[in-house]
Amino acid sequence: MIDGHTHLENGLLTKEYVHQFIDAALKKGINHLCILDHTHRFYEFKDLYDQVCSFDVRQKKWVESKQKNSIQEYYSLIQEIKKEKLPIKVSFGLEVCFSPSHIDFLKEKLNEFPYDFLVGAIHSINGAIYDLHELSKEILWTKKDVDEIYKQYFDCLIQAIDSKLFTQIAHPDVIKMYEIYPHYDLKDTYIKIAQHACQAQVALEDNTGASYRYHHPEVGLNPLFRQILQEHHVKLISCSDAHYPEDVARNFERII
Ligand SMILES: [Zn+2]
Ligand SMILES: [Zn+2]
DSSP: OEEEEEEOTTSOSSHHHHHHHHHHHHHTTOSEEEEEEEGGGBGGGGGGGHHHHHHOHHHHHHHHHHOOBOHHHHHHHHHHHHTSOOSSEEEEEEEEEOOGGGHHHHHHHHTTSOOSEEEEEOOEETTEESOSHHHHIIIIITTSOHHHHHHHHHHHHHHHHHTTOOSEEOOTTGGGTTOOOOSSOOHHHHHHHHHHHHHHTOEEEEEOHHHHHSOOSSOSSOHHHHHHHHHTTOOEEEEOOBSSGGGTTTTGGGOO
8 A cells, every 4th residue: 555645844854754654654554655845845946936936925935934955955865765674665756846837947957866756736826825724815715716726727737747747746636625616517627637647647646635634525536536537547646645644644544
């Protein structure tokens, strides 16, 4: 059993902290643990957040608060851990905040180290971050047409799939997290995503994060979306989006 998406974000980049995740995975019966961190943790990816920072000064402050390490520190940690004999398979990657206007930048940066896996994620809509609670509600959800938010989110997701930069796409329908829904049927969108993922041979996540971090009633993917992806034989990866060791594999028993 795999947990394809867990974050060191709230801890130090140390072997001891990685081992807390490995111990938690062992307890949950996970035999393949995928560890990643957001690109916004690393100074070298700062340019990726130009649009987000210029959109609202509070977002700029948020990005600055997240920037904590050099990517070199992460590479060194990965190399140290890979020298050890571990009780389960552990892979290391990045969760990349995808932005279509930064494809060339990403191509260069992501080639600098042989990551085991690379996850593409959409975290903002034209520069507005959609999941920062009250701030996102103020600058995005109450300002912009919901149908447009969904269309732009999924359009960007398809561009991430087609970019061939990634082995995996993060939380594909997490835009639903606040239970604010569009006025149009998403079935055609789900089919389009399945076709593109199939074509690009990219795996999609069945990510339980929104169910316990945002209390969304669906655990993982929307059931119709999951069914369509399965019918198209898209590879699905169970992911907890754990930001703490105790959340590794959380709610996996509830992914139907
Ligand atoms: Zn994410
Ligand atoms: Zn994540």
